[in-house]
Amino acid sequence: MNAEREPVVELSHVTVRYRDVVALEDVSLTIAAGDFLAVLGPNGSGKTTLIKVALGLVEPAEGTVRLFGRAPQDLGKDWSRIGYVPQVSLIDPRFPIRVLDVVLMGRYAQVGLVRRMSRKDRDAARLALERVGIANLAGRQIGRLSGGQRQRVLVARALASEPEALILDEPTTGVDVGTTESLFELLGGFHREGLTVVVVSHDVGVVARHVTQVACLNRSLIVHGRPGEVLQPEVLDCMYGGAAALVGHGELPHMVVHRHPGERR
Amino acid sequence: MLDVLGYTFMQRALLASVLIGTVTAVIGVYVVLRGMAFIGAGVAHASFGGVALGFLLGVNPTLAAVFFCLATVWAIAWTSRRAEVREDTAIGVFFAATMALGVLFIGLMGQYNVDLFGYLFGSVLSVTRQDLWLSGVLGVVVLTIVGLFFKELLFITFDPEAAQVSGIPVRRLYMLLLTVMALTIVLSLKVVGIILVSAMLVIPAASAYQLTEDFRTMMVLAVAIGNVSAVGGLLLSYRLDTASGATMVLSATAFFFASTLLSPRRREAGPSPRGVAK
Numbered sequence: 001m002n003a004e005r006e007p008v009v010e011l012s013h014v015t016v017r018y019r020d021v022v023a024l025e026d027v028s029l030t031i032a033a034g035d036f037l038a039v040l041g042p043n044g045s046g047k048t049t050l051i052k053v054a055l056g057l058v059e060p061a062e063g064t065v066r067l068f069g070r071a072p073q074d075l076g077k078d079w080s081r082i083g084y085v086p087q088v089s090l091i092d093p094r095f096p097i098r099v100l101d102v103v104l105m106g107r108y109a110q111v112g113l114v115r116r117m118s119r120k121d122r123d124a125a126r127l128a129l130e131r132v133g134i135a136n137l138a139g140r141q142i143g144r145l146s147g148g149q150r151q152r153v154l155v156a157r158a159l160a161s162e163p164e165a166l167i168l169d170e171p172t173t174g175v176d177v178g179t180t181e182s183l184f185e186l187l188g189g190f191h192r193e194g195l196t197v198v199v200v201s202h203d204v205g206v207v208a209r210h211v212t213q214v215a216c217l218n219r220s221l222i223v224h225g226r227p228g229e230v231l232q233p234e235v236l237d238c239m240y241g242g243a244a245a246l247v248g249h250g251e252l253p254h255m256v257v258h259r260h261p262g263e264r265r
Numbered sequence: 266m267l268d269v270l271g272y273t274f275m276q277r278a279l280l281a282s283v284l285i286g287t288v289t290a291v292i293g294v295y296v297v298l299r300g301m302a303f304i305g306a307g308v309a310h311a312s313f314g315g316v317a318l319g320f321l322l323g324v325n326p327t328l329a330a331v332f333f334c335l336a337t338v339w340a341i342a343w344t345s346r347r348a349e350v351r352e353d354t355a356i357g358v359f360f361a362a363t364m365a366l367g368v369l370f371i372g373l374m375g376q377y378n379v380d381l382f383g384y385l386f387g388s389v390l391s392v393t394r395q396d397l398w399l400s401g402v403l404g405v406v407v408l409t410i411v412g413l414f415f416k417e418l419l420f421i422t423f424d425p426e427a428a429q430v431s432g433i434p435v436r437r438l439y440m441l442l443l444t445v446m447a448l449t450i451v452l453s454l455k456v457v458g459i460i461l462v463s464a465m466l467v468i469p470a471a472s473a474y475q476l477t478e479d480f481r482t483m484m485v486l487a488v489a490i491g492n493v494s495a496v497g498g499l500l501l502s503y504r505l506d507t508a509s510g511a512t513m514v515l516s517a518t519a520f521f522f523a524s525t526l527l528s529p530r531r532r533e534a535g536p537s538p539r540g541v542a543k
Contacts, residue, residue, distance in 0.1 A: 091423075111416075
């Protein structure tokens, strides 16, 4: 939608191996500025690996990765253009830290090594908390929040660096449907303001109604396009091994999962 | 009791205790929150090799331990990364190997050394002016580094992955943290002893962890508990004629149990702190 802006992420023939196990195979994917993309796939399909390789957290065995046109290790100051929201379960809820201090971390890299936080940074952190609707929780210890609230703290931290793109790893895991729904409404709002939003999820149903682009992954990229065009029974079949069925409802198809292979709920 | 402060050795021991109580508690906060207790114990035991090497070569054993411990901690980090073994496995290897080297060095000396015994179990009487200076310099270096990189060290302790994606040099900062941890161990060696020094890295910070939900408060409390344990332990050891290091560690342990019993965390958070799933 914004043709003159450079793509946020460009993966070209990327293969990732963990020792002998192939986690991603020959994936080429461009995430354009302004996209609201969901990366969908069953557990073990390499979704999280896709995000990690795109962010330079994992080295590709083959292929190239570009973030804003550059290799991740050369991004330098431009890391602040990306807001990364890790899986909330990776955060230790017992860590002695308060919400505002977590959000302030989003400013650290911009402030620079050794330098102290300024009033401007605190204002940015508070604003980020307001944008995700939990400004009232600024003084809480992070363990004293619900899963959905903790998720929003991490989103606020990502927003605090005033990024151009938000990348969320499995934000729908461990939270209920209502929480997921309101999170996606929030993300939809950021998208309309011009942010590029990338969400990794195994949860096709809720996600598909909100996003503009879908990439279906099962080690290799099966398909990438608009949700209505892409989420066809054959595609879901390929991803979920015939365990899923589509239910027509509204504009976009919803999926009913009879059996989630290899998944514990 | 206060008349003991008239003795030079006691003044030195007190200064050393304040230094140790402060620096171990500050670094201990990271050790506890990042789960580095085992690497702390590993490096502490590695210092045995360094001290023995110092005696063998006839150089200041504490100074020898500085280089030996730094080499060990870097080797552990390098091995766990390059050899694709888990970090605790690498620690296990170096823990044993460095102690074995220490035993070998002692054997080469061909004589039983009383001073070495003091290093193993800690000895207040043996703190010389030179030791105090060396510890003081190391302490200033450690606290300065923590002060300079305070926010970054917090970030990599809390969420290393997000720290890296925000552009913070996580790997280098972790190496820096390991380095200052090794220095902290060495500066505490002579008073607390090789065997017990890692306890001072863990216990004051673990006690403080029970009492607060704020990072800075945890650090302040840890320093307070560390100082009271170290200084109190020292005076108590003089009074009771017990080993100083052991008395310090047991004083800190008493704080740990008291703070665990009083913990507001436990009272309010209930039995399942990891309430992620639902």
